[in-house]
Amino acid sequence: MAIGEFDLIKRYFEVPAIRHACTQLGIGDDCALLNIPNGYQLAVTTDTMVEHVHFFADVDPQQLGHKLLAVNLSDLAAMGAEPIAVTLAMSLPRVDEQWLASFSTGFKNLARQYHLDLIGGDTTAGPLTLTVQALGLIPSGQALLRSTAKIGDLIYLSGNIGNAGLGLKIQQGYVCANPEQPLYSLHTPQPRIALGQALRNIASSCIDISDGLAADLGHILQKSAVGAILEWDKLRLSAEVRQYIYDTGDWQMPLTAGDDYELCFTVPRQLKSQLDNTCVCIGEIQTQPGLRLLRDGHQTLFQVKGYEHFT
Amino acid sequence: MAIGEFDLIKRYFEVPAIRHACTQLGIGDDCALLNIPNGYQLAVTTDTMVEHVHFFADVDPQQLGHKLLAVNLSDLAAMGAEPIAVTLAMSLPRVDEQWLASFSTGFKNLARQYHLDLIGGDTTAGPLTLTVQALGLIPSGQALLRSTAKIGDLIYLSGNIGNAGLGLKIQQGYVCANPEQPLYSLHTPQPRIALGQALRNIASSCIDISDGLAADLGHILQKSAVGAILEWDKLRLSAEVRQYIYDTGDWQMPLTAGDDYELCFTVPRQLKSQLDNTCVCIGEIQTQPGLRLLRDGHQTLFQVKGYEHFT
Structure with missing residues (x-):
């Protein structure tokens, strides 16, 4: 120093x-x-x-x-x-x-x-x-890695998603009736320290959402050499995010916006009863590579990359 | 990440x-x-x-x-x-x-x-x-701290000093007959890793010279609540540094220039035989606070501060 x-x-x-x-x-x-x-x-x-x-x-x-x-x-x-x-x-x-x-x-x-x-x-x-x-x-030996998700594991989120992304949209000019919570989520994220430690013997893999759910879950899929299906209807969205999607049609925002700092993790089916109900099951790990999104009864391949500094 | x-x-x-x-x-x-x-x-x-x-x-x-x-x-x-x-x-x-x-x-x-x-x-x-x-x-317990020099300990340097400072002077326009070694010292410092480990059970305190010998030794003195005398004649200077002092009269440069990354350390007298002769004894820890310099038969208080980013 x-x-x-x-x-x-x-x-x-x-x-x-x-x-x-x-x-x-x-x-x-x-x-x-x-x-x-x-x-x-x-x-x-x-x-x-x-x-x-x-x-x-x-x-x-x-x-x-x-x-x-x-x-x-x-x-x-x-x-x-x-x-x-x-x-x-x-x-x-x-x-x-x-x-x-x-x-x-x-x-x-x-x-x-x-x-x-x-x-x-x-x-x-x-x-x-x-x-x-x-x-x-x-x-020793209890770290939650990205590379250890297994086929058939359930995919969870530690809370709702898209609030920080909405905060950024508000900063960029979107008019929100209740801007306080989204802006707070953007500027004052709460790291999920207690949850991370509680997941040590439950989760099979884990990542934090910094670059967007799709991109970060994509890292688990890539590192674990698996695919996944993600069910849109299971995502927990705040009233403000729902209103934003209604106003703008930009339904992909909660999947692609970063900065939420929730945890996305996978859990073997037989261990799911050990999770409390603040965690939301949003999909499943599958054999077929890629991230598929089930929305309005249709399944589509969802390809989104996170923020790249030099592209 | x-x-x-x-x-x-x-x-x-x-x-x-x-x-x-x-x-x-x-x-x-x-x-x-x-x-x-x-x-x-x-x-x-x-x-x-x-x-x-x-x-x-x-x-x-x-x-x-x-x-x-x-x-x-x-x-x-x-x-x-x-x-x-x-x-x-x-x-x-x-x-x-x-x-x-x-x-x-x-x-x-x-x-x-x-x-x-x-x-x-x-x-x-x-x-x-x-x-x-x-x-x-x-x-555990063998770290070399700045705060543990004792009165009567000898002060050592791991090699000669002022070469990196001379490299900087050369970059600023001083004409040196043999600029390669000073510039190499400035740009390619060699961390004293092996020596640091060898000193674990010998040195009573240690610091690396990043801000200049006087300033860095000053940190040992301050942290250890002691003073020191430093003997100018004992400093090991390269021929190029001696020539620089002869040319410019700037004899303080080796004491105040940084970037040498030699180690300055103190050793209890009874352990000095365990040092090899690449290390140079340059002075002694004393009770009286402050850093005194013995040069040309005169003892003077030497007050120099290292580089300060915001002053």
Whole structure:
């Protein structure tokens, strides 16, 4: 870690004490030190957010701080991991104290919720770019992978879908009678940490919905070398999303919009009774490759790709 | 990890197989999975490099790939850690295949040298910003900290100093008869991984020289609540650095220039025989706070701060 930025990190990101039992040494030396308990594996993920790409200059910095951490924790949730620590690398055009105070509040509030330590970081001058790396624990051998869905497994979603996508449509000009919830879903996603851990011995595969249900489920299908059928009528949609589809005819939005950060997972049929009813069965893993959609009595092949940065 | 960039990462950064025994799962799922052997602690560090701040557009991409990884490995070296895995978050203005091929070559060649796996990453469009997080192992309780130097300990450097600083002066216009070695030191630093591990049961404190000897030794002094005397005559300087000082009178350069990535460490007197003669004793830890320099028979308080991004 570079040195000059200790004061900056200290002022905005320091918390009174170490929170997690794994943390032996946090910010302030060449490295942080973590104790990894015997019998556990370490899960590691990293995500970057860039101004003008992932957010705009007028973003609420507190929501940005929350979301940056939330999208990384969501990757841990999708593996069934318990978050233990994060690092934060920030490139900042200038030191805007008000912005930093608000950003760090959003970041720290979510970190506190999961007893996470910010164990390191790097702060440099430069275009506004924010990278988090999140570390988590999983009992050895219990990680939820993308590659282990089996034919006949049921496909589940952890809640309703399309709310964040609707939030984006609202930002782009769609007039919604109740915009608060969709905008909240877009800006303040809640990583499904508890559910991910609860699924450890139930789900056969899992992914979080960052790029859209069709694209993310597509990754499970590809990695597991299987296909699936998805039943439109089983999707749980909010009243606002239903109204949006009625107004615009854009029924594909809940399947293709990203940023929901719900979990999509597969469950062997004999284990489905172990799920609570917040989870919604939306389809089934099949032998035939590809993602098929059953809608209005018709079955069609659904081919959608997620957001590609360089295409 | 976002999805769309798998192909990009795969094309340039994939290596044929998992290299390190700790890696169970690399790139391709929501998280990577690592096995941390019992009796070891995890060391975690992160460093960012930003175009126009840490390097310029005309930088050799292969050297940049090497240096980005090297500066992170140097932080692991300074803790006495064995590197096991890294993640790479890249924000790129465009996909420049030639640039990426060269950058990834520099990065991968150094990774191969240490049997390191690139276990994850994130690639987004945006201003050129590169963040590495490096993970390493240390036998529990054997980490080399900054805070544990003791009064009477001897201060050592792992080699000569000022070469990278001279490389920067050469880039800024200083005419050197033999510019190759200083420029190589600046662009292709070699992290002192083997030495860091060898120092585990010898050094009482350790730091790597990224911000300059005076500033980095200053961190040991501050964290350990001690002072030091540093003897100018004991510093090992290259012929080129001596010539630079003769030409310019700028004798402070080797003390204040960064980027050498040598280790500066303290050793209890009774253990000094365990060091090999590549290490140079340059001074002693003392009770009186502050860093004193003995030069030409005079002792003066030496106050220098490292590079500060926002001042």
